[in-house]
Amino acid sequence: MIVNENLEYAVIGKFSYGWPEIQDLRKLIPKQCEMKGDCNLGLLSNRHVLIRATLLEDYVHLLSKPAFYITQNNWSFPMRTLKWDPLFNPEKETTIAIAWISFPSLPPIFFGKEAVFSLAAVVGKPLQVNMAIRN
Structure with missing residues (x-):
């Protein structure tokens, strides 16, 4: 929906x-x-x-x-x-936050969107990778 x-x-x-x-x-x-x-x-x-x-x-x-x-x-x-959250309540402050995740010293074998998304999924739903990973 x-x-x-x-x-x-x-x-x-x-x-x-x-x-x-x-x-x-x-x-x-x-x-x-x-x-x-x-x-x-x-x-x-x-x-x-x-x-x-x-x-x-x-x-x-x-x-x-x-x-x-x-x-x-x-x-x-x-x-x-x-x-936005389906359970949004204007009377309460949201508990959802956006965070940038960094993987210092990431081996080149993981330089791909799928690999980075898989690693980041441990924290939450990944949205986007940076330009270095895209290229």
Whole structure:
């Protein structure tokens, strides 16, 4: 169902200090967050929006920064991004975090996406490998 509802690359945007209108956010977030693909936005609560990205690259980009600043009419609204979870509760802080994992001195035999993903799966669901492993 997650794939069917386009929730595979879903991110929660959390605004702690106000925000622009939702119709404005639908234009501002893709542009100001430098998203390459399409995305859909919807309200989850009075401080949270659901951002459904279509590209893995945008999903990783949204989760890799501690905050984005959405600017409109000389006002800047800080937006933290959180990994969406089917059990998301806007009244509670999420317990899910994104982490970068490093494997120092990794033998060349493991220089492949499948091998690195297999190693990283011990910690959680791997999202992406860095440029060195890709090349």
